Amino acid sequence: MxxxxxxxxxxxxxxxxxxxxxxxxxxxxxxxxxxxxxxxxxxxxxLPEAPLSDLVHERLLHSISSDDIAINEIIGLTIYNHDLPIHNAIFDFKYHGISQTAYTLGILLGHKILEKHIMPDYIIPVPIHPAKQRERGYNQAEEIAKGVHTIIKIPLIPFALKRTLYTASQTTVTSSAARWKNVADIFNISDEKALYHDKTVLLVDDVFTTGATTNNCASLLLQHGAKRVDIAVIGITERL
Ligand SMILES: [Zn+2]
Structure with missing residues (x-):
């Protein structure tokens, strides 16, 4: 008492x-x-359920052919739109410098990945441009990936991919076609081909909108020998 x-x-x-x-x-x-x-x-x-992976794949087919789809399973913590509380959480770590929120959501995402029984060889965060990272103080996808790593205990490789061009934020690019064009050829990969050979990768990002960014990164990983790339994100938008 x-x-x-x-x-x-x-x-x-x-x-x-x-x-x-x-x-x-x-x-x-x-x-x-x-x-x-x-x-x-x-x-x-x-927290509302995210759209299922198959539905998101169908959405991708509006923008690219099935041969160009490089991503396998797409796991989202929740659905994303501006009217839902998840918007506040994402805004906090993207624009208010609260990296802890990205880590917190990464922990929740990690539990979701365990439920799906996905066990990759590596966790790789989608990179942001170094200038943007200096300005923000961190890469939010990496902070989410750290949370995921805490739960699924798979090696996290923070600098496997690099963003070479500073582009407009995807959230400010309105048309789907412009978003695909906006991210074409803007990523580089560390040249250790043996590192990815025959490996499965879990690519981590904050929001999945058109899938242009993650598909681009996944394609690069496949070109460098990875056998499968799954995607884990905090929010999946309802539509393109
Ligand atoms: Zn609350």
Missing amino acids: IKSITHNVVDSFLELIAPKHCCFCADKLYDNTDRINGYCHSCLEH
């Missing part, structure tokens, strides 16, 4: 001096487990 009162006093004091907010709804977190997780359990319970 005394112990529980002491705990409550300590928790209340922590809330006072170090308030924590849910990364989805931004409400203040009081429950100790929620504070450790970084989100309220009701937000997690109400």
Whole structure:
């Protein structure tokens, strides 16, 4: 009894001096487990399911031929649109410098990957341009990948791919065709072909919209000997 009162006093004091907010709804977190997780359990319970991999593949066929599709399974933590709380979480780590949120969501994504029984040889984050990384202080896809790595314990190779051109953010490029053009040939791969030979790779990114970025990276990995590339993202948009 005394112990529980002491705990409550300590928790209340922590809330006072170090308030924590849910990364989805931004409400203040009081429950100790929620504070450790970084989100309220009701937000997690109400996280909408992401579109299934087969549906996303069908969407890709609107933009490219089946021969050009380099990605295999596509796993999303949730569906993404501007009206959902996931938008707040993604905005936090992309534009407010809160890298912890990317890691937190990576942990959730890691659990989802375990459920799908996907066990790749490597986890590789989709790179951002070095100038953008300096400006932001981190690559958000790498922070997500670290969370995934914590759960599935597969080697993470942060610098396998490089982005060589500074392009407009995909979120500001409106047409699908422009998005595919925007990312054509902008990635490089470290030249260790033996590293990828016959390996399966899990490519990690924040949001899957047209798939142009991830398909481009996956294609490069296949050209360098990888036998299969799966994609894991936090959000998959409802449509292209
Ligand atoms: Zn919440």
